[in-house]
Amino acid sequence: MDPKLDQLEIFKALSNKTRLQMLQWLKEPDKHFPAQEHGDCEKVGVCVGLIQQKCGLSQSTVSEYLTILQKAGLLHANRVGQWTYYKRNEEAFTALSKAFKTDI
Amino acid sequence: MDPKLDQLEIFKALSNKTRLQMLQWLKEPDKHFPAQEHGDCEKVGVCVGLIQQKCGLSQSTVSEYLTILQKAGLLHANRVGQWTYYKRNEEAFTALSKAFKTDI
């Protein structure tokens, strides 16, 4: 895999206002989302429905955006029962922070 | 100014293969570009013409891309005589590296 392509994919994922916003919200899930009766958001992540309510776009768009962030490596996805929980992959952000010192 | 908008502008600037490549080249100008008889590339930067030759796109596209990178704050532009010299704004990259630890 060419790491240059990965970086490009990451920056494309980040070059959208709503997707940037989602990453912000997922930094502090319990501050930005109502409690989930199924699954603690701090542990398993936040389900698609709650994120959709928050940003106001259609269900299909939100699902797609979350997939884009996940494929870029910025989010983890956990499927549990009928829900998919998304949470930040903090290692990716740490790696990016370092990349800006050395690679980019 | 909303710093969130600035970040978005930066990521948009970075979400293009050629523009990422330009930033790479400008990390070590004298390694990637032939010598300029007018102006030392390490000091003043690299002129548009040399960058254009290197990436093979049209003159207008290259000029536009450099402007995008400059408006995002990633490059400095120095107009000297008939040439415009572009060089990296390393402070911006340092700031971005930090932003990935705290903001984003």
Added chain:
DNA sequence: TGGGCACATCGGAAATTCCCGATATATCCA
């Protein structure tokens, strides 16, 4: 087994980005 719920994927219209050639602007030099 069947219906409801959560999410993913598909097909497509509208908006944006990519990248070009043509043209404008600004500088240098004969």
Added chain:
DNA sequence: TGGATATATCGGGAATTTCCGATGTGCCCA
């Protein structure tokens, strides 16, 4: 002054991204 050179800007066709509604898939529970 005029012509050559370096760069910027303009107008636009092609490609990509944005975002939607419709539909598909998988899980849960009566």
